[in-house]
Amino acid sequence: MSATPVWPEELFTDLDRTGPVPLYYQVSSRLEQAIRSGRIPTGARLENEISIGEKLGLSRPTVRRAIQELVDKGLLVRRRGIGTQVVQGQVSRPVELTSLFEDLERTHHEPSTRVLSHEVIPADETIAEKLSVAVGSDVLRIRRLRGTDGSPVAILENYLPLEYTDLTEEDLNAKGLYQLLRARGVTIRIANQSISARRAHADEADLLDTARGGPLLTMERVAFDDSGKAVEFGHHCYRPDLYRFETTLVAK
Amino acid sequence: MSATPVWPEELFTDLDRTGPVPLYYQVSSRLEQAIRSGRIPTGARLENEISIGEKLGLSRPTVRRAIQELVDKGLLVRRRGIGTQVVQGQVSRPVELTSLFEDLERTHHEPSTRVLSHEVIPADETIAEKLSVAVGSDVLRIRRLRGTDGSPVAILENYLPLEYTDLTEEDLNAKGLYQLLRARGVTIRIANQSISARRAHADEADLLDTARGGPLLTMERVAFDDSGKAVEFGHHCYRPDLYRFETTLVAK
């Protein structure tokens, strides 16, 4: 099939063996950049793992791990007896564990926020179940309108347990919810999402500047921190002409 | 924090060291079952990797890999200096690389299919780009109505390169597209998906037995095989009251 395998060794001349950045990560991130930039072309075959290890002065497991990272991202394909190839076809960014705010920032749009409401309410049955708290216990409810480049994009309704009720409106106007949580030492580790669609209610249509009864893209999410405790339950709706969810799936 | 770590050793008494099933997979799948069934409760702390390895007669890397599988699935959380814990909160199934047909089968619904059209057409610009073929080259276009339990759920429009034009209508009525491709030795490895929403066109509304102009959940997908070649480009729409996409995201 493909004739000579490629390995741009010059990209890996200055690996840092003393710093805190893992070797496999240094290799995989540089390799990823080389692929995304086209420096290594689509369909190219990589050298085998052992020779790469020899050239880089790394053990095979370390090289394997670096390659595996990119296989998991859908950039490379490995086949036993054949070798490792760069996937053909453009690669889209997977849905990551970030907030809409960061999504927009990353794509060079100017995110804006308006806090619509910010109040402590007793948890109803749904909220209590999602957040694993008692029915009737106090939770913080926030509702925000998120926009970009002057257009409203989404209405975000979030519920947080009592311990986060001191998040202020000013905080929320300036930063994304996940950024604020991170700044308080809370790391979101796992999230369960459910994506669907429905008609816009009248107030939602007005806020999003779209037709009443028109289609909205919806996302429900429960997010958990490192220790597995529920941190946030959210119920969001997006203007489908301005937002969509993109994923790369990789079969194992 | 959590007092005594747990390890239900009795679940791992008969590991098969000779068969084709990897040891790490045997361990991780049994562990997964024990967690999903509640045999190991939510929030429980697991024993450390080295003692597990000793008890099972496995090396630490093998045990680590088994655990890592479940971390990636969002069932376990590892923290340095702390240990490994079962995540609290229910875990939903991630979006997997399967077709709608298999999704429905797995959830014990009775999938039905009606092939609406099945024809060879020249590729327009969009299709040609997605499938990496020349504009104007022949591609197979199929349009199917998928239902479950008597209700129409989705309209599936798919485009496949020339080499698959011999897929017949009878095949497609009986099985899912991905099943048919697998039977021909084609494995889908990577897919890029984009999920959004829009209004239903009149013909779609009639087919799906829903309101004209009502909301539809949409998904566009390009799927690639082992070698990275584009195998299928699809444009689907779903009744949002009967279908949604569920995902578990895990931060790395």
Place this chain on the structure above:
DNA sequence: AAGTGGTCTAGACCACCGA
């Protein structure tokens, strides 16, 4: 100080593929 997971090494044997 003790215990945990995170990384890394230097081998080994096997299954699968192509020539």
Place this chain on the structure above:
DNA sequence: CGGTGGTCTAGACCACTTT
């Protein structure tokens, strides 16, 4: 047959968290 990735071993050192 030789070359490839897939799995597995038995160690090692380190960073981080709790006691």
